[in-house]
Amino acid sequence: xxxxxxxxxxxxxxxxxxxxxxxxxxxxxxxxxxxxxxxxxxxxxxxxxxxxxxxxxxxxxxxxxxxxxxxxxxxxxxxxxxxxxxxxxxxxxxxxxxxxxxxxxxxxxxxxxxxxxxxxxxxxxxxxxxxxxxxxxxxxxxxxxxxxxxxxxxxxxxxxxxxxxxxxxxxxxxxxxxxxxxxxxxxxxxxxxxxxxxxxxxxxxxxxxxxxxxxxxxxxxxxxxxxxxxxxxxxxxxxxxxxxxxxxxxxxxxxxxxxxxxxxxxxxxxxxxxxxxxxxxxxxxxxxxxxxxxxxxxxxxxxxxxxxxxxxxxxxxxxxxxxxxxxxxxxxxxxxxxx
Numbered sequence: 001x002x003x004x005x006x007x008x009x010x011x012x013x014x015x016x017x018x019x020x021x022x023x024x025x026x027x028x029x030x031x032x033x034x035x036x037x038x039x040x041x042x043x044x045x046x047x048x049x050x051x052x053x054x055x056x057x058x059x060x061x062x063x064x065x066x067x068x069x070x071x072x073x074x075x076x077x078x079x080x081x082x083x084x085x086x087x088x089x090x091x092x093x094x095x096x097x098x099x100x101x102x103x104x105x106x107x108x109x110x111x112x113x114x115x116x117x118x119x120x121x122x123x124x125x126x127x128x129x130x131x132x133x134x135x136x137x138x139x140x141x142x143x144x145x146x147x148x149x150x151x152x153x154x155x156x157x158x159x160x161x162x163x164x165x166x167x168x169x170x171x172x173x174x175x176x177x178x179x180x181x182x183x184x185x186x187x188x189x190x191x192x193x194x195x196x197x198x199x200x201x202x203x204x205x206x207x208x209x210x211x212x213x214x215x216x217x218x219x220x221x222x223x224x225x226x227x228x229x230x231x232x233x234x235x236x237x238x239x240x241x242x243x244x245x246x247x248x249x250x251x252x253x254x255x256x257x258x259x260x261x262x263x264x265x266x267x268x269x270x271x272x273x274x275x276x277x278x279x280x281x282x283x284x285x286x287x288x289x290x291x292x293x294x295x296x297x298x299x300x301x302x303x304x305x306x307x308x309x310x311x312x313x314x315x316x317x318x319x320x321x322x323x324x325x326x327x328x329x330x331x332x333x334x335x336x337x338x339x
Contacts, residue, residue, distance in 0.1 A: 002288050003298035006040075008242055008264040009131040009168035009194055011104045013040035015287075016259060016299055017280055020246050020267035021045050021108050021135065024277065026085070031097055034272075037280040041104040043267065044097065046135045047090040049111030052120060087120060091127045098128035106131045106170070109161070112138040112153060122164040131168040134161060137199055138174075147178055151186065158190040170194035170244065174201060175227060184235050194242040195235070196267065197228050219270035224248030229261045234317050236262025237309035250274075252286035259299055260306040 004015035019039040024030045026045050034042055085093065097105045107129035109121060121132060134157065140150050154171070162169055169191070175198045177183040184195060205216040225248030232243045245258040246267035258266040272279055296302050304310055308317050 002291050002296070003300070004284065004287065006264055006299050006303075008041070008244065009104075009106070009170060011041065011130055011168075013104070013265065014038075015040045015284055016255065016263070016265045017284060017287075018043065018106075018244070018265045018267045019272065019280070020269045021133075022269045022273065024269075024272055026093075028096055028100055030277070031101060033277045034280065035101050035103050037277045038284050039103060039280050040265070041106060041130075042097070042101070043106045043133055044090075044094065044108055044129075045085065046108040046110035047085065047087060047120065047124075049109075049113065049115075052087050052111075087123075091120075091123055094124055094127040094129050098130075104130040106133050108133045108135050108172075110135040110137060112136060112157065118157075118160050118164060121161045125165045125167050129167060131170065131193075132161070132165060133170045133172055133196060134158065135172045135199065136174075139201075151177070151183060154183070155186050155190040158187055158192050162191040168193040170196050170241075172196035172199050172246070174199045175231070176201070180231055181234065181238075184239050184241070188239045188241050192241045194244060194264070195239075196244045196246050197231055198247055200224075200247055219274055220247050220250075221270075222248055222250045222254055225254055225257065229257055230317060232258065232263050233261040233307040233311070236304055236307045252283055252290050255283065255287050256290060256302065257306075259302050260304070262304040262307040264303075 006013050006016045008016075008018070015038065017038065017040050019025060019034045019042045021043045022045070024034060025042050031042055094105065094107050105128070107124045107127075109124070109132060111118075124132060136154060136157065138150070138153070154173075158169065158171060171187055171192045171194070173183075173187075173195060187195060200220065202215075202217060204213045206212075207214045225245070228245045228248060232245055236243050242264045243262060244265045244267055245261075245263045246269070249255060249258060249266045249268055250271045255266050268280070268283075271283070275282075291297075291302070311317070
């Protein structure tokens with residue numbers, strides 16, 4: 001019997017298929033459907049630093065204004081911010097999810113600045129989360145902030161959060177570092193238990209008729225997987241934190257590639273939004289079929305088979321591959337024209 005079991009963040013999982021943070025993990029009904037479909041774990045939507053700050057500011061204003069009018073004012077609280085799940089509602093969501101599900105529940109915090117919001121990591125742990133993912137999404141636009149300052153902000157964030165909790169902490173990163181390998185090493189030293197590669201960079205578009213900047217969310221496809229494979233294959237034999245792939249996983253072959261690069265789990269968002277929650281079961285079935293056809297008995301047997309330490313051509317992960325790719329394209333194009 002083919003064994004899909006794996007481990008991630010110290011959690012025993014029935015397969016490497018994890019439902020990543022998305023609208024599908026925002027309510028209990030969807031979470032139950034994900035579990036029933038075979039998701040090995042779920043990552044809840046992020047609690048944003050801005051949501052915490054907005055709610056606390058609203059509370060401060062409400063209490064100070066109310067105290068001037070009547071003594072009982074401090075027994076009232078404002079409604080959470082309308083643009084997202086506020087801190088109180090988020091902690092309740094974590095607690096309800098943990099109570100309702102048998103699979104691990106991974107909470108998510110999104111923020112980049114040191115501050116009181118970090119204490120919510122401890123409250124999330126107390127609410128029952130099995131692990132915490134730091135969804136660090138920071139676009140440096142200031143002319144005065146240099147790369148070392150940005151990198152230190154990430155590392156300080158990890159150290160501060162690790163000081164607050166005992167549950168494992170993963171860090172979800174974007175790929176835009178001058179030295180990704182060094183950054184991964186520094187996050188390792190800061191105490192990160194896992195790295196999730198990579199956060200997608202959501203870029204706005206221009207509406208030329210209205211002359212407005214508009215949001216533009218496009219689901220991923222399998223082509224996005226290559227960048228993730230490259231870095232997971234390079235890092236998996238060299239750093240302590242476990243590695244997860246998010247972005248570009250759509251087929252059983254994509255899952256196999258991720259595991260062979262060295263990932264402990266692959267995370268699904270776009271594939272589920274496009275194909276529905278039941279696609280997890282279909283993907284697991286195809287994965288078992290592929291492994292059987294290629295005589296693999298377990299996920300553990302496959303893991304790392306194509307990382308930089310095990311690959312037959314490790315130079316393909318380095319600069320030497322640049323010339324080979326260009327030369328390959330030229331030969332392929334010439335062959336196509338001859339046909």
